[in-house]
Amino acid sequence: MATTSDNTVEKVSCKCRLCGAQSQYVFKGPLLDLEIAYYKCQTCDYLQTETPTWLGIAYEHPINSSDTGIMERNLRNTDVTIAVLSVFAGGEKQAVDFAGGWGVLVRLLRDRGVDARWMDKYSDNLFARGFEYDSKQSREHLALTAFEVFEHLENPLEEIRQMVKISSFVLFSTQLRAENSIPPQSWWYLGAEHGQHIGFFSLRTLEWLARELGMHVVSDGRSYHALTERPINRIFWKPVLWLSKPIAWLVTLRHESLILEDHQRHSQVSHSRKE
Structure with a gap:
């Protein structure tokens, strides 16, 4: 057992929720109105909270009130998605947004000509109703x-396996830690105020994950990454992210927006119901 600075006792180790190896206790920190322990895996470098018994409270409101960057982030992610799919995924125009929240990204992508679909087991679909993933x-x-x-x-491993069953091209974001590092308890990405962040990756963790899945991973080393069936040329990954806005603008010129088509579809459904 390990004694922390406030004289409470924590388990020295626990099972890694990603790879199943042993995770070692590294520190204790605040989360919601709790003090919880964090553990780091020696095998895959995954950093995790203790068993998250507080998630029922954390997800009373799936979109937490401290997420003030949600709209700007969705605008940025729209450009990134269009640019990445255009350059690295053969110009694919179909996408499903896993854990899509209120459906903001799905609606924005459809506005730009991408046949995007929504799925989320925690949140209501407010902006993309009728375009749920089948x-x-x-x-x-x-x-x-x-x-x-x-x-x-x-x-994480089980749920990411579900993602790659849906698609062999998974574009995702999560803020990375430096490899083999223990972040300060003040690190903003721990999300102490909302309690929804319970696992943290490094590039080493993503590489372990790609090997386990039999896939390839590419990353900007910070926040944007992809798991793919076919390898992506890493030389071009960062430039495409940097230039995603103009690339997406050029691509959108060739795509017809789905705004009118979606409107007509909903109007027909509404009319048929009245009849």
């Missing part, structure tokens, strides 16, 4: 986005 949808020519999702996963 598991019967073909896996071919389909990409999956998972922005700010990986750090929320309670059973």
Whole structure:
């Protein structure tokens, strides 16, 4: 057992929720109104909280009130998605947004001509109603986005396996730690005020994950990454992210927006109901 500075006793180790190896106790920190322990895996470098018994409270409101960057982030992610799919995924125009929240990204992508679909087991679909993901949808020519999702996963390997069953091209974001590092307890990404972030990756963790899945990983070393069936030329990854806005603008010129088509579809459904 290990004694912390406030004289409480924590387990020296616990099972890594990602790889199943032993994670060693590293520190204790505040989360919501709790003091919880953090553990780091020696095998895959995954940093995790103790068993997250507080998630019922944390997800009373799936979109937490401290997420003031949600709209700007969705605008940025729209450009990134269009640019990445255009350059690295053969110009795919179909996508499913895993844990899509209120459906903001799905609506923005559809406005720009991408046939995007929504899925989320925690949140209501407010902005993309009628465009939920159907598991019967073909896996071919389909990409999956998972922005700010990986750090929320309670059973990360199992849930990421579900993602790659849907698509062999997974574009995602999560803030990386430096490899083999222990972040300060003040690190903003620990999300102490909302309690939804329970697992933290480094590049080493992503590389372990890609090997386990039999896939390839590419990363900007900070926040944007992709798990793919075919390798991506890493030389071009960062430039495409940097230039995502103009690339997306050029691509959108060739795509017809789905705004009018979606409006007509909903109008027809509404009319048929009245009849």
